[in-house]
Amino acid sequence: MTVTIYDVAREAGVSMATVSRVVNNNPNVKPQTRKKVFEAIERLGYRPNAVARGLASKKTTTVGVVIPDISNAIFAEVARGIEDIANMYHYNIILCNADKRKEKEIRVINTLLEKQVDGLLFMGGVVTDEHMQAFQTATVPIVLCGTNVEGNTMAAVDIDHQQAAHDAVKLLLDKGHRRIGMISGNLQDPNNGFSRYNGYKNALEEAGVAFDESLVRIGNHRYESGIEAMKYFLELPERPTAIFSATDEMAIGAIHAAQDAGLAIPGDISVISVDNSRMASMVRPLLTTVAQPMYDIGAVSMRLLTKLMNKENVEKGKVTLMHEVIQRQSVAEV
Known part of the structure; x- marks a missing residue:
């Protein structure tokens, strides 16, 4: 009993x-x-009984976290930052995987709100009108974590994705590359897709290099799409001398496809990406990449949420963290 x-x-x-x-x-x-x-x-x-205590205090000391893909190491690092700060402030987290599916994301958001969480952290790609409707009906604070929506007033923590992509492509340009291919994420994704795509285009424009749509392939952030994109580039009459990938995982797929075709990285083709996941230092040659402070994105998001939940003064509802170009071995001069 x-x-x-x-x-x-x-x-x-x-x-x-x-x-x-x-x-x-x-x-x-x-x-x-x-x-x-x-x-x-x-x-x-x-x-x-935590439920009974929550009813009495009107607080459950529980935070809901919506994560797009629990198998992706990038999101795992964000979740670790969230967890560490949540423990520090005595909050429990409910972590929900949404499989990058809009319907599931919205269902999970509503389920967490029904469970009377004290706050919500949302990691996702595209924030649609349906997402915003779910957020606006919430009676608890919500922070967008590693996600942002242009023009929205919600609290958010992220990097400048467009500038990160710009800096990656500029490194290639500074090394003498002019024919630079891009493996992009879905352009409906405002961060990993559209913003990084714009950063690529802007860097080329600043250097006086004409944008060539045939040098852009759309991937799905996965290793296999990096392989397919590189195969496409290698079959072009004039292949690129360098590839900018929107994510590390696609970049590694591209590296392996080039190596399988008998090409050397970076001797025959250079590769750079954005993320700086653990995989970047496991592949050979070591991958040059733009580091996102994933742990810090999670930690700062959770700290911002604790302030909102406790009605503390918040000077900045939108926080942009710094990125950093990590030069390793996959980029060479031409």
């Missing part, structure tokens, strides 16, 4: 109100009484 607060009170010889004060860390309990209550809790194996 379930052990109740009444059972603990009877075992310890105190009132239920005293047990409640002990469980909720109320300082107005004598040390001797507190010790008796804890001993009774241990003997009986009592666990406080």
Whole structure:
């Protein structure tokens, strides 16, 4: 049978109100009484009912986190940052995988809100009108984590994706490359897709290099799409001397496809990407990439959410973190 607060009170010889004060860390309990209550809790194996406590306090100390793809190491690093700060401020998290599907994202958002979470962190790609409608009906704070929507007023933490892509392509241009291919994410994705695509185009324009649409292939962020894109580039009458990939995973697929075709990286073709996931330092040659501070994105997002949940003063609702070009071995001069 379930052990109740009444059972603990009877075992310890105190009132239920005293047990409640002990469980909720109320300082107005004598040390001797507190010790008796804890001993009774241990003997009986009592666990406080979090739902009942939440109803009483109108807080569940639980935060919902919507993650696009739990198998992606990039999002795992963000989740670690969230978890560490959540623990620091005594919040539990409910992590929900949405498989990068809009319908599932919206269903998960509504499910978490129905579970009376105190706040919500949303990691995703495209934020549609349906997403915004779900957010606007929420009665708890929401922070976009590694996601942003141009023109929206919601709290958000991210990097400047367009500038990150620009800096990656500029490195290639500075090394003398002029025929630069791009493996892009879905252009409906405002960050990993459209913003990085625009950064690529802007860097070329600044250098006086004409944009060539035939040098852009759309991938799906996965290794296999990087392989297919590189195969396409290698079959062109004049292949690119360098490839900019919107993500590390596609870049590694591109590297392997080139190597399978007997080409050397970076001797025959250079490759650069954005993310700086752990895979970037596992592939050979080591991948030159633009580092996103993924852990910090998660940590800062969670800290911002704690401030909003506790109604603390927030100077900036939108936080843009710095990125950094990490030069390794996959880019050479021409």
